[in-house]
Amino acid sequence: MNQDYIIPNEWSIIEEGFEKDRVKSSESIFSLGNGAMGQRANFEELYTGDTFQGSYIAGVYYPDKTKVGWWKNGYPEYFAKVLNAPVWIGINIEINGEQLDLNTCKEVKNFKRELNMKEGLLDRSFVAILPSGLEIEVNVRRFLAADLDELGVIKYDIKPLNGDAKIIYTPYVDAGVKNEDANWEETFWEPITSEIIGEQGFVQARTFKTHFNVVTFMENEIFINNEKQSIAPSAQQKTETKVQFTYEVEVKANEVATIQKFGGYVVSTNHNENELISAAQNVLAQANDLGYEQLLINQKEAWAKTWEMSDIAIDGDTEAQQGIRFNIFQLNQTYSGKDARLNIGPKGFTGEKYGGSTYWDTEAYCLPFYMATKNQEVARNLLTYRYNQLDKAIENAEKLGFKGGAALYPMVTMNGEECHNEWEITFEEIHRNAAISFAIFNYTRFTGDQTYIPEAGLEVLLGIARFWHQRVNWSADKQKFVMLGVTGPNEYENNVNNNFHSNYCAQWCINYALQQIDTVKTNYPQDYERIATKVNINADELAAMKNVADNIYFPYSEEKGVYLQQDGFLDKDLTPVSELDKVERPINQKWSWDRILRSAYIKQADTLQAFYYFEEDFTKEELEKHFDFYEPLTVHESSLSPCVHSIQAATLGRMEQAYTFYLRTSRLDLDDYNKEVHEGLHITSMAGTWMSIVEGFGGMRVKNDTLHFEPRLPEQWKGFSFKINFRNQILKVIVNKGETTFELEGTEPLEVYVFGEKSVVQPSI
Known part of the structure; x- marks a missing residue:
């Protein structure tokens, strides 16, 4: 039996009702990322139930000694771990002396979590009855800025419903983290310094061996009924690995207390390691200049621009539509194409399994998506990544006895x-x-x-x-x-x-x-x-x-x-x-x-x-x-399997089989077909889902420098459409029953073939 608690919706992933046994699965499914960093959908407040805490920074890794009892010539010296990064989202909350913890509340009602894929927002709301009987309504919004990719934003509202409340917010940043998959129970982060400057907190830590320097930072503001309060922290504490502030707020029943938190990471791969705290201050200055509302507007606009090019619209099948948008959303969260040093990890920012940053999945499955929905430069960056590592590929081959410049690219790698x-x-x-x-x-x-x-x-x-x-x-x-x-x-x-x-x-x-x-x-x-x-x-x-x-x-x-x-x-x-x-x-x-x-x-x-x-x-x-x-x-116990079979079934005209495989690949994680979504999402197979529509149902191929299509419509759909960037011209393909039409954004007519019949598409603008 596959999980079936995700509510069908064309633009959102929605969970209703609080069930402790699905918290870890939802932490994966509702993950956020912006290409530079990301995190599982862990609760901001303390949660003592079963959880998989995970935040990740692109390109940061640790070479963990492989835990085996034997060694062979040519065997890898280490296993590259994707590192659980310091926590910036944390906000412990005490209300009338009681800790807010959904694991220990008397009752949790009206729990709803929504991943708004259209705008890149994670919302959570619930009504909780604390052990004392105090009833509170909570609304939380979190997003990772798409354009300021070192910044994350949290807005956390609490409204007591049946009595007055003294609320103590304790926001913190903490580098005292471990990986869930650590072989030897060791930590991978060495604390460097923690600093408090005014009401801003900074923790600097460095990875052992690889020496990535990271400053995790935060700044907080308090509001009552949406009015900013001049409330200074009642306490500021710091240890070697942690900085936390304490804010005390008193509200009457039905008043809303809000903490707004800016946080995130600056990394030595992008800044001078001796100037990381000033770089973090600069990010916070930009955030404060814009303010929460403008940051929210910018977020919506950035995602609208992303969707304008990469969306696939399906008419008449909500589950299929939700599936493909979820896949496209996660792909865009994982890799932006801005940085040729980065690549697409199989779990993205959603978990630690597999380790490494790069598998053959990138070339076999991901390249077509980024090539067609971004631009030539992004695709070329993915190829440049491999060219830059050719010397290492030759070294890998030499370790196995190959000579004369023979290259064996790694199965899993970071560098x-x-x-x-x-x-x-x-x-x-x-x-x-x-x-x-x-x-x-x-x-x-x-x-x-x-x-x-x-x-x-x-x-x-x-x-x-x-x-x-x-x-x-x-x-x-x-x-x-x-x-x-x-x-x-x-x-x-x-x-x-x-x-x-x-x-x-x-x-x-x-x-x-x-x-x-x-x-x-x-x-x-x-x-x-x-x-x-x-x-x-x-x-x-x-x-x-x-x-x-x-x-x-x-x-x-x-x-x-x-x-x-x-x-x-x-x-x-x-x-x-x-x-x-x-x-x-x-x-x-x-x-x-x-x-x-x-x-x-x-x-x-x-x-x-x-x-x-x-x-x-x-x-x-x-x-x-x-x-x-x-x-x-x-x-089909690999996430990479259903998409290839869907494409080939469509090529053979077996549309019911192609549709079944499509649903499996598009909803692999949403429906947890392989019973492993709690470990993280299958990011690279999501690109295969895109291919199953574009190359499968759309029948798109490039032959002799020309686009060819053989569109086939599943019986369950009224139509579908997608866009591709083909040689710097944007072609929209619209498939309906008995008809395929095209819209072209460009300057020159484009020649295409549909079932072998030539057609010339004229630019519409």
């Missing part, structure tokens, strides 16, 4: 070093390399930018091709090059031979690199000479690479008429998932790992992932045959 600590993934899940080459191809195909490859991309493509060339070996038995000991995208098979996806990626990557070498040599001779000298391109090596690409082995079953996921796949019991008892699901929580590895059950698209990437290499009939063989064996 380019591999920091994933599961051997079957660290050493064997090497298809991540192909995702990076494919992203360069995908970017060039979509944007038409021919400059990235000669300027930077060719070095990456060559390093990856060199890796694949060295990773295969010649089989005298098969008279082909084979690839042994890999883990494909399906992590429910480890250490297999001749995984089709990996072998096909190797062939494609080598061929694409060789093609681009020829292109750059012909069209950009100066760049070619620079690169050839720098990385030692020679004809013998290129010929040897071509020989591998031309003679690589693909496992194939004549009987089944399909490429096999790996050599031994047909040795398995091929009982379909439909015949599995539901009490056995999800198998990753019910079965031993040994049993999973010996089963034919597939975690996510594997062979079908190759069919997704390299769609033009296969016929629709081949796709159908492989889809019919593999999908019935797929348990």
Whole structure:
């Protein structure tokens, strides 16, 4: 049974009623972020119930020694932890001598939490009866400023309903935090200083080892019935890790006491570490100059601008609409594209699981969303991130015995070093390399930018091709090059031979690199000479690479008429998932790992992932045959699985199946399909949800520098629309029953094809 407490709404995520057993799930779902920082939707006031406290700062991490009892050559030296950052949201509240704590209240009524996705606001309201019998009404609003991305804002209202109240607010900032996933129960923050300047509080702390310096800051104001009060703190306290102020307010029944808090972080990656407190003062000065109301207006305007480009509107299906907007909202909260040093973590700012900042998810799933809804520069920043880490990718390969500039990009990283600590993934899940080459191809195909490859991309493509060339070996038995000991995208098979996806990626990557070498040599001779000298391109090596690409082995079953996921796949019991008892699901929580590895059950698209990437290499009939063989064996226990299957089902015209997969990917976290949302959201798979509409239902492809569409409308929808930024022209696609129309913001007519029929769209402005 999936969770079903989120109320359907097109623009908001709404929870009504206070249930202690779903607090951690809601803390994930209602998370906030602005690209630079974010936090789970923890309560501002004390909560002694089961909670997962988490605030996070983009790019700040800790290299935690891996907790294993053995070591192997080439094994990562550390596991990069996303760090729980100091707390800035805290406001402890005492009313008539009693602590406000929803875990200990006599009763909590009319509890409502709303994540207003349209405007980037988190609201919470409730009526609580304290142990003494005093009844209070509380309304809280929080947002992270979209344009001042070091600033967060809280407005916290309390109205006593059945008596007068003395309210003591104790706002604080606190660097004495730990990670929930700490291996050794250690802290990762070293306190530097805490300071009180007037009514502003600052705590400076530094991460051990990586030495990120962060100042967490706050300033507070008190209002009664919306009128500002000149109430100085009755106490100001500071310790090594914490600063807190105390404000005492007396109100009569039905009067409203408000504390307004500005807080946030300034980080040494953006400021001189010796001037962080003055940088924080500057942020507070800007906030005070604008004031709460103007900050709120700016927030709404910033989100309106974001939605203007990235929204997908669905007519006639509230749950589907809520799902896609939730996904788009979280993607925009996680990564803004402003900073090429940053990337898209799988949990964003919503949890600590997986660690690291960057997975292959970015290139395989996220790039298309940011490329089409932001601009070419944002997409190029994502590619530049990998180019800047090429030296580290070559080091990673060298640790495993590869030579001559072969590059193995990490499965998980913060700075380019591999920091994933599961051997079957660290050493064997090497298809991540192909995702990076494919992203360069995908970017060039979509944007038409021919400059990235000669300027930077060719070095990456060559390093990856060199890796694949060295990773295969010649089989005298098969008279082909084979690839042994890999883990494909399906992590429910480890250490297999001749995984089709990996072998096909190797062939494609080598061929694409060789093609681009020829292109750059012909069209950009100066760049070619620079690169050839720098990385030692020679004809013998290129010929040897071509020989591998031309003679690589693909496992194939004549009987089944399909490429096999790996050599031994047909040795398995091929009982379909439909015949599995539901009490056995999800198998990753019910079965031993040994049993999973010996089963034919597939975690996510594997062979079908190759069919997704390299769609033009296969016929629709081949796709159908492989889809019919593999999908019935797929348990979709990876968040990255349903979106690929939705796209392929739509391509095959199986709209009911495509719709089912779409709902699963779009509501994966809202409905908690995999029973793990309390650990954080699945941010990178959310980009796959966007693809399932644009590439699946919209059928959008780029062929020969031209946009092609094959729109298909699910029966449950009356219509849908989306926008894409294609080569600096904004095209809106509107799909209704029996009709697809376009609106173009640009200066030149745009040629598009719908089901192969050419159409020219004229600019509307």
